[in-house]
Structure formats: structure tokens, C-alpha cells
Amino acid sequence: MTASLLQLRVAAPDPALQPLREEVRGFLHDEIAAGSFVPVADCWVRGSSPAFSRKLGARGWLGMTWPKAFGGHGRTNQERYVVIEELLAAGAPVAAHWVAERQIGLSILRRGTDAQRHAYMPAIARGESYFGACYSEPDVGSDLASVRTRATRVGSSWRITGRKVWTSQAHIADHFFVLARTSTEGRKHDGLTMFIVPATTPGIDIRPLVSLNGEHHFNEVTFDEAAVPDTAVLSGEGKGWQLITAELAIERSGPERILSTLPVLREMVARARLDAGHRDAPVVVGELVARLRTLRAMSLAVAAEIEAGGDPAVQAALVKDLGTRFEGDVVAAARSLWPVAPRQGAADRYDDLVAQAVMHAPTFTLRGGTNEVLRGIVARALGLR
Ligand SMILES: Cc1cc2nc3c(=O)[nH]c(=O)nc-3n(C[C@H](O)[C@H](O)[C@H](O)COP(=O)(O)OP(=O)(O)OC[C@H]3O[C@@H](n4cnc5c(N)ncnc54)[C@H](O)[C@@H]3O)c2cc1C
Numbered sequence: 001m002t003a004s005l006l007q008l009r010v011a012a013p014d015p016a017l018q019p020l021r022e023e024v025r026g027f028l029h030d031e032i033a034a035g036s037f038v039p040v041a042d043c044w045v046r047g048s049s050p051a052f053s054r055k056l057g058a059r060g061w062l063g064m065t066w067p068k069a070f071g072g073h074g075r076t077n078q079e080r081y082v083v084i085e086e087l088l089a090a091g092a093p094v095a096a097h098w099v100a101e102r103q104i105g106l107s108i109l110r111r112g113t114d115a116q117r118h119a120y121m122p123a124i125a126r127g128e129s130y131f132g133a134c135y136s137e138p139d140v141g142s143d144l145a146s147v148r149t150r151a152t153r154v155g156s157s158w159r160i161t162g163r164k165v166w167t168s169q170a171h172i173a174d175h176f177f178v179l180a181r182t183s184t185e186g187r188k189h190d191g192l193t194m195f196i197v198p199a200t201t202p203g204i205d206i207r208p209l210v211s212l213n214g215e216h217h218f219n220e221v222t223f224d225e226a227a228v229p230d231t232a233v234l235s236g237e238g239k240g241w242q243l244i245t246a247e248l249a250i251e252r253s254g255p256e257r258i259l260s261t262l263p264v265l266r267e268m269v270a271r272a273r274l275d276a277g278h279r280d281a282p283v284v285v286g287e288l289v290a291r292l293r294t295l296r297a298m299s300l301a302v303a304a305e306i307e308a309g310g311d312p313a314v315q316a317a318l319v320k321d322l323g324t325r326f327e328g329d330v331v332a333a334a335r336s337l338w339p340v341a342p343r344q345g346a347a348d349r350y351d352d353l354v355a356q357a358v359m360h361a362p363t364f365t366l367r368g369g370t371n372e373v374l375r376g377i378v379a380r381a382l383g384l385r
Helices: 004-007 015-033 048-058 077-089 093-112 114-125 240-250 262-274 282-308 313-335 351-363 371-381
Strands: 133-134 152-154 157-164 174-182 190-200 203-212 217-230
Touching: 015 077, 048 093, 077 262, 077 282, 093 114, 093 133, 093 240, 114 217, 133 217, 152 174, 152 190, 157 174, 157 190, 174 240, 190 217, 190 240, 262 282, 262 351, 282 313, 313 351, 313 371
Parallel strands: 133 174
Antiparallel strands: 152 157, 157 217, 174 190, 203 217
């Protein structure tokens, strides 16, 4: 395990993918020129545009790797990686569909029934259906197996009661993935079940959790005897823990864990070119670009491993730890090279982007599992704990 953990098969980007990359770049260039969106930092959390999501769906750039039978496009993970990378680099508004397309669709494909696949996947691939991931609860984040939201069987249906927090995009979601406790017997991990719950189900209340900068991405979602049929169970009763750990491995492995602040770094490169007299800028920016290159190679290696049918959950945890720290370091370097008072909405492009990134940087190492928890995963795989 130790050897394979430390060996990531690094491969150069496949040149055969360049035409697809150019196609996506051309599309994004035209969209920006047409005023369809203004690039933002941390776009996969902050930039929500259902209209833009539908445009991506119409181009076949959502659900790319899923089978055509379920609305997908039968393309490779490497092709999807190219599309995702370009969207993130451009700071495009992808948050509306992000959770549904990145992890929910795949979970349904891998663990759902055919009826569930047909019911949910095509609409996600069209960019028309958005999901909220209702996992975290007050006092239950890192220790997710301690979830207290209860689902009780009543005849052939279930009643869900509990409170979830930090549910990204719940206010625009049409469905939720809800992790709930269905048994208190045995190991706490074994009593968890995942449900697919329509947002319109009576008994669900969605309240905004507004960030300090006034933005609204998070929500508190409460369930008060919300009733769903037996067919809402994904993967079987008591299978929630296996499902969520597999899903989190996917969630942690993408290029969004290194590219959230790329729009800022691009501006820094441009500034360093213009500000030729700045002594430190070439060195600091150069180091960041070199780190990015290394991280990208590692991230591509994880993607290739997934493509090959492997399970690089530990490598993904490692790359996420390094990648999210890099994202934060970009923001710190931007502030120290050309100090700006964070003013979101500032007329100057650099000031505005840095302000956006400053406000979001504290979240980079938390979301999707904190870095301390990820290091615990790596340490366990190395036999150190
Ligand atoms: C931008 C963003 C989006 C999010 N979106 C969603 C969402 O859509 N759905 C959802 O369900 N959740 C979401 N979350 C919540 C996220 O998953 C949790 O914040 C995260 O899992 C940490 O949980 P916590 O906040 O309860 O922190 P805690 O678990 O209370 O951790 C507090 C501190 O203790 C440390 N710690 C905890 N346990 C250990 C340990 N065993 N070893 C070492 N250190 C430890 C942590 O690293 C951290 O520094 C989101 C969070 C953010 C920031």
C-alpha cells in the first residue's frame, strides 16, 4: 500500500484532447464577450447560473462520462477533466449543477436502480436538475457517522426528521441527497441510509445561511416528518456509509481542489509582466506557477487512475490537502505582492478578484472534509495510525 500510495503515475496531458480544450475555450471566450458571465474566484461555489448550466448541458459537457442510456455522453474521464479544468480556469458560473453533476449522478449510476437512473440522470446531464447534499449537521461535520437526522419506516414509506447545515445551493435545488440514521443498533456506521428527496416534499424548510460578505450559498435544511416512498432509498437500507465514503472520494479528487483561485493567479501573472520593477513578483509568482504545474500533474494522475478503474481515494486526499493549501497561498501571495483593501465589487479587476478570494479562502481546507481529517486518512493508509 505504501509504495502505491507514494507512486502517482504522472502523465502529460494527452495532445489528442487539445481540440476539445480549444472548443471549450472558444465557447467561454464568446460567452464572456457576450456578457453572459463575469469570471469570479471560487466559481464552483460562488457562481450559480442555471441558464449557463443548461448551455453546458446542451453542448454535452455535463454527465460526459455517463452512459448514453441515462442521458450521458459516453466520453472519457480525461475528456471531462479538460472541460472542468477550462471552466474553472475561466471562473465560469458552474455552481448550480456542480454537486449534482460531480457526485450525485455518479452515485446514482453506480448504486441506484435503473428506475432511479432514468428518473434523475438525464435531467442532471441537461443542466436542468440541481441537488443539495444534506450530510453535515450542527455538531456533525468531520465525524459524519454521528448523523442524528432520523428516518423511520412507516408502512412502505419513510418519515425523515432532523436538521442539516451548510447545504450548498439548497435554495435552488430540486432534490436532496439526505444521509439519515435508520438504525441505532450495532456500529454507528451501519445504521445510515441515503435518501433521494424532492425539495418540494411537505415538511422541508430551507433557510439561508448568509456569509459575512452578504453572499448566499449555504442553507439550513430542516426535515419535519418529511415523507418519502421506499423507492427513495439509494443503494439499500444501511448502505449509506459505503455510499458516502465512495462519493466523498470522487468529491475530493477533482481539479477544483487546486483551481479555485486560478483567476487570481492569472491576474497576478499579468500584473507581474506589467510591473517589471517589482523585485519579488517574478519569484513568488513563478514559484506558484511551478507548484500549480506539479499539482496539476498529480491531479491528472488521480484522474487517470479513476479512468483505469482504480480507487485512488488516498491519493485524492493527499492532492486535496496540498491543492487547497496552494489555493490559500495564492491569495496570501496576492495580498502581500500588491496589497489591496478587500473591496468586493471594486472597479479594478485585480482588487475585486482578490477581495472575492480573501472572503472565501477560509473555506478551501474545510469543504469536502478538512485537511486534518484527510491527513488522518493518509496516515491510516501508511499504517501510521
Ligand atoms: C464552502 C463549503 C461548502 C459546504 N457544503 C456542504 C454541503 O453542501 N453539504 C454538507 O453536508 N456540508 C457542506 N459543508 C460542510 C463541510 O463538509 C464541513 O464544514 C466539514 O466536513 C467540517 O465539519 P465541521 O464544520 O463540523 O467542523 P468540525 O468537524 O467541527 O471540525 C472543527 C475542527 O476540528 C478538526 N477536527 C475534527 N475532527 C478531527 C480529527 N478526527 N482529527 C483531527 N482534527 C479534527 C477539523 O479539522 C477542524 O479544524 C460545506 C463547507 C464549506 C466550507
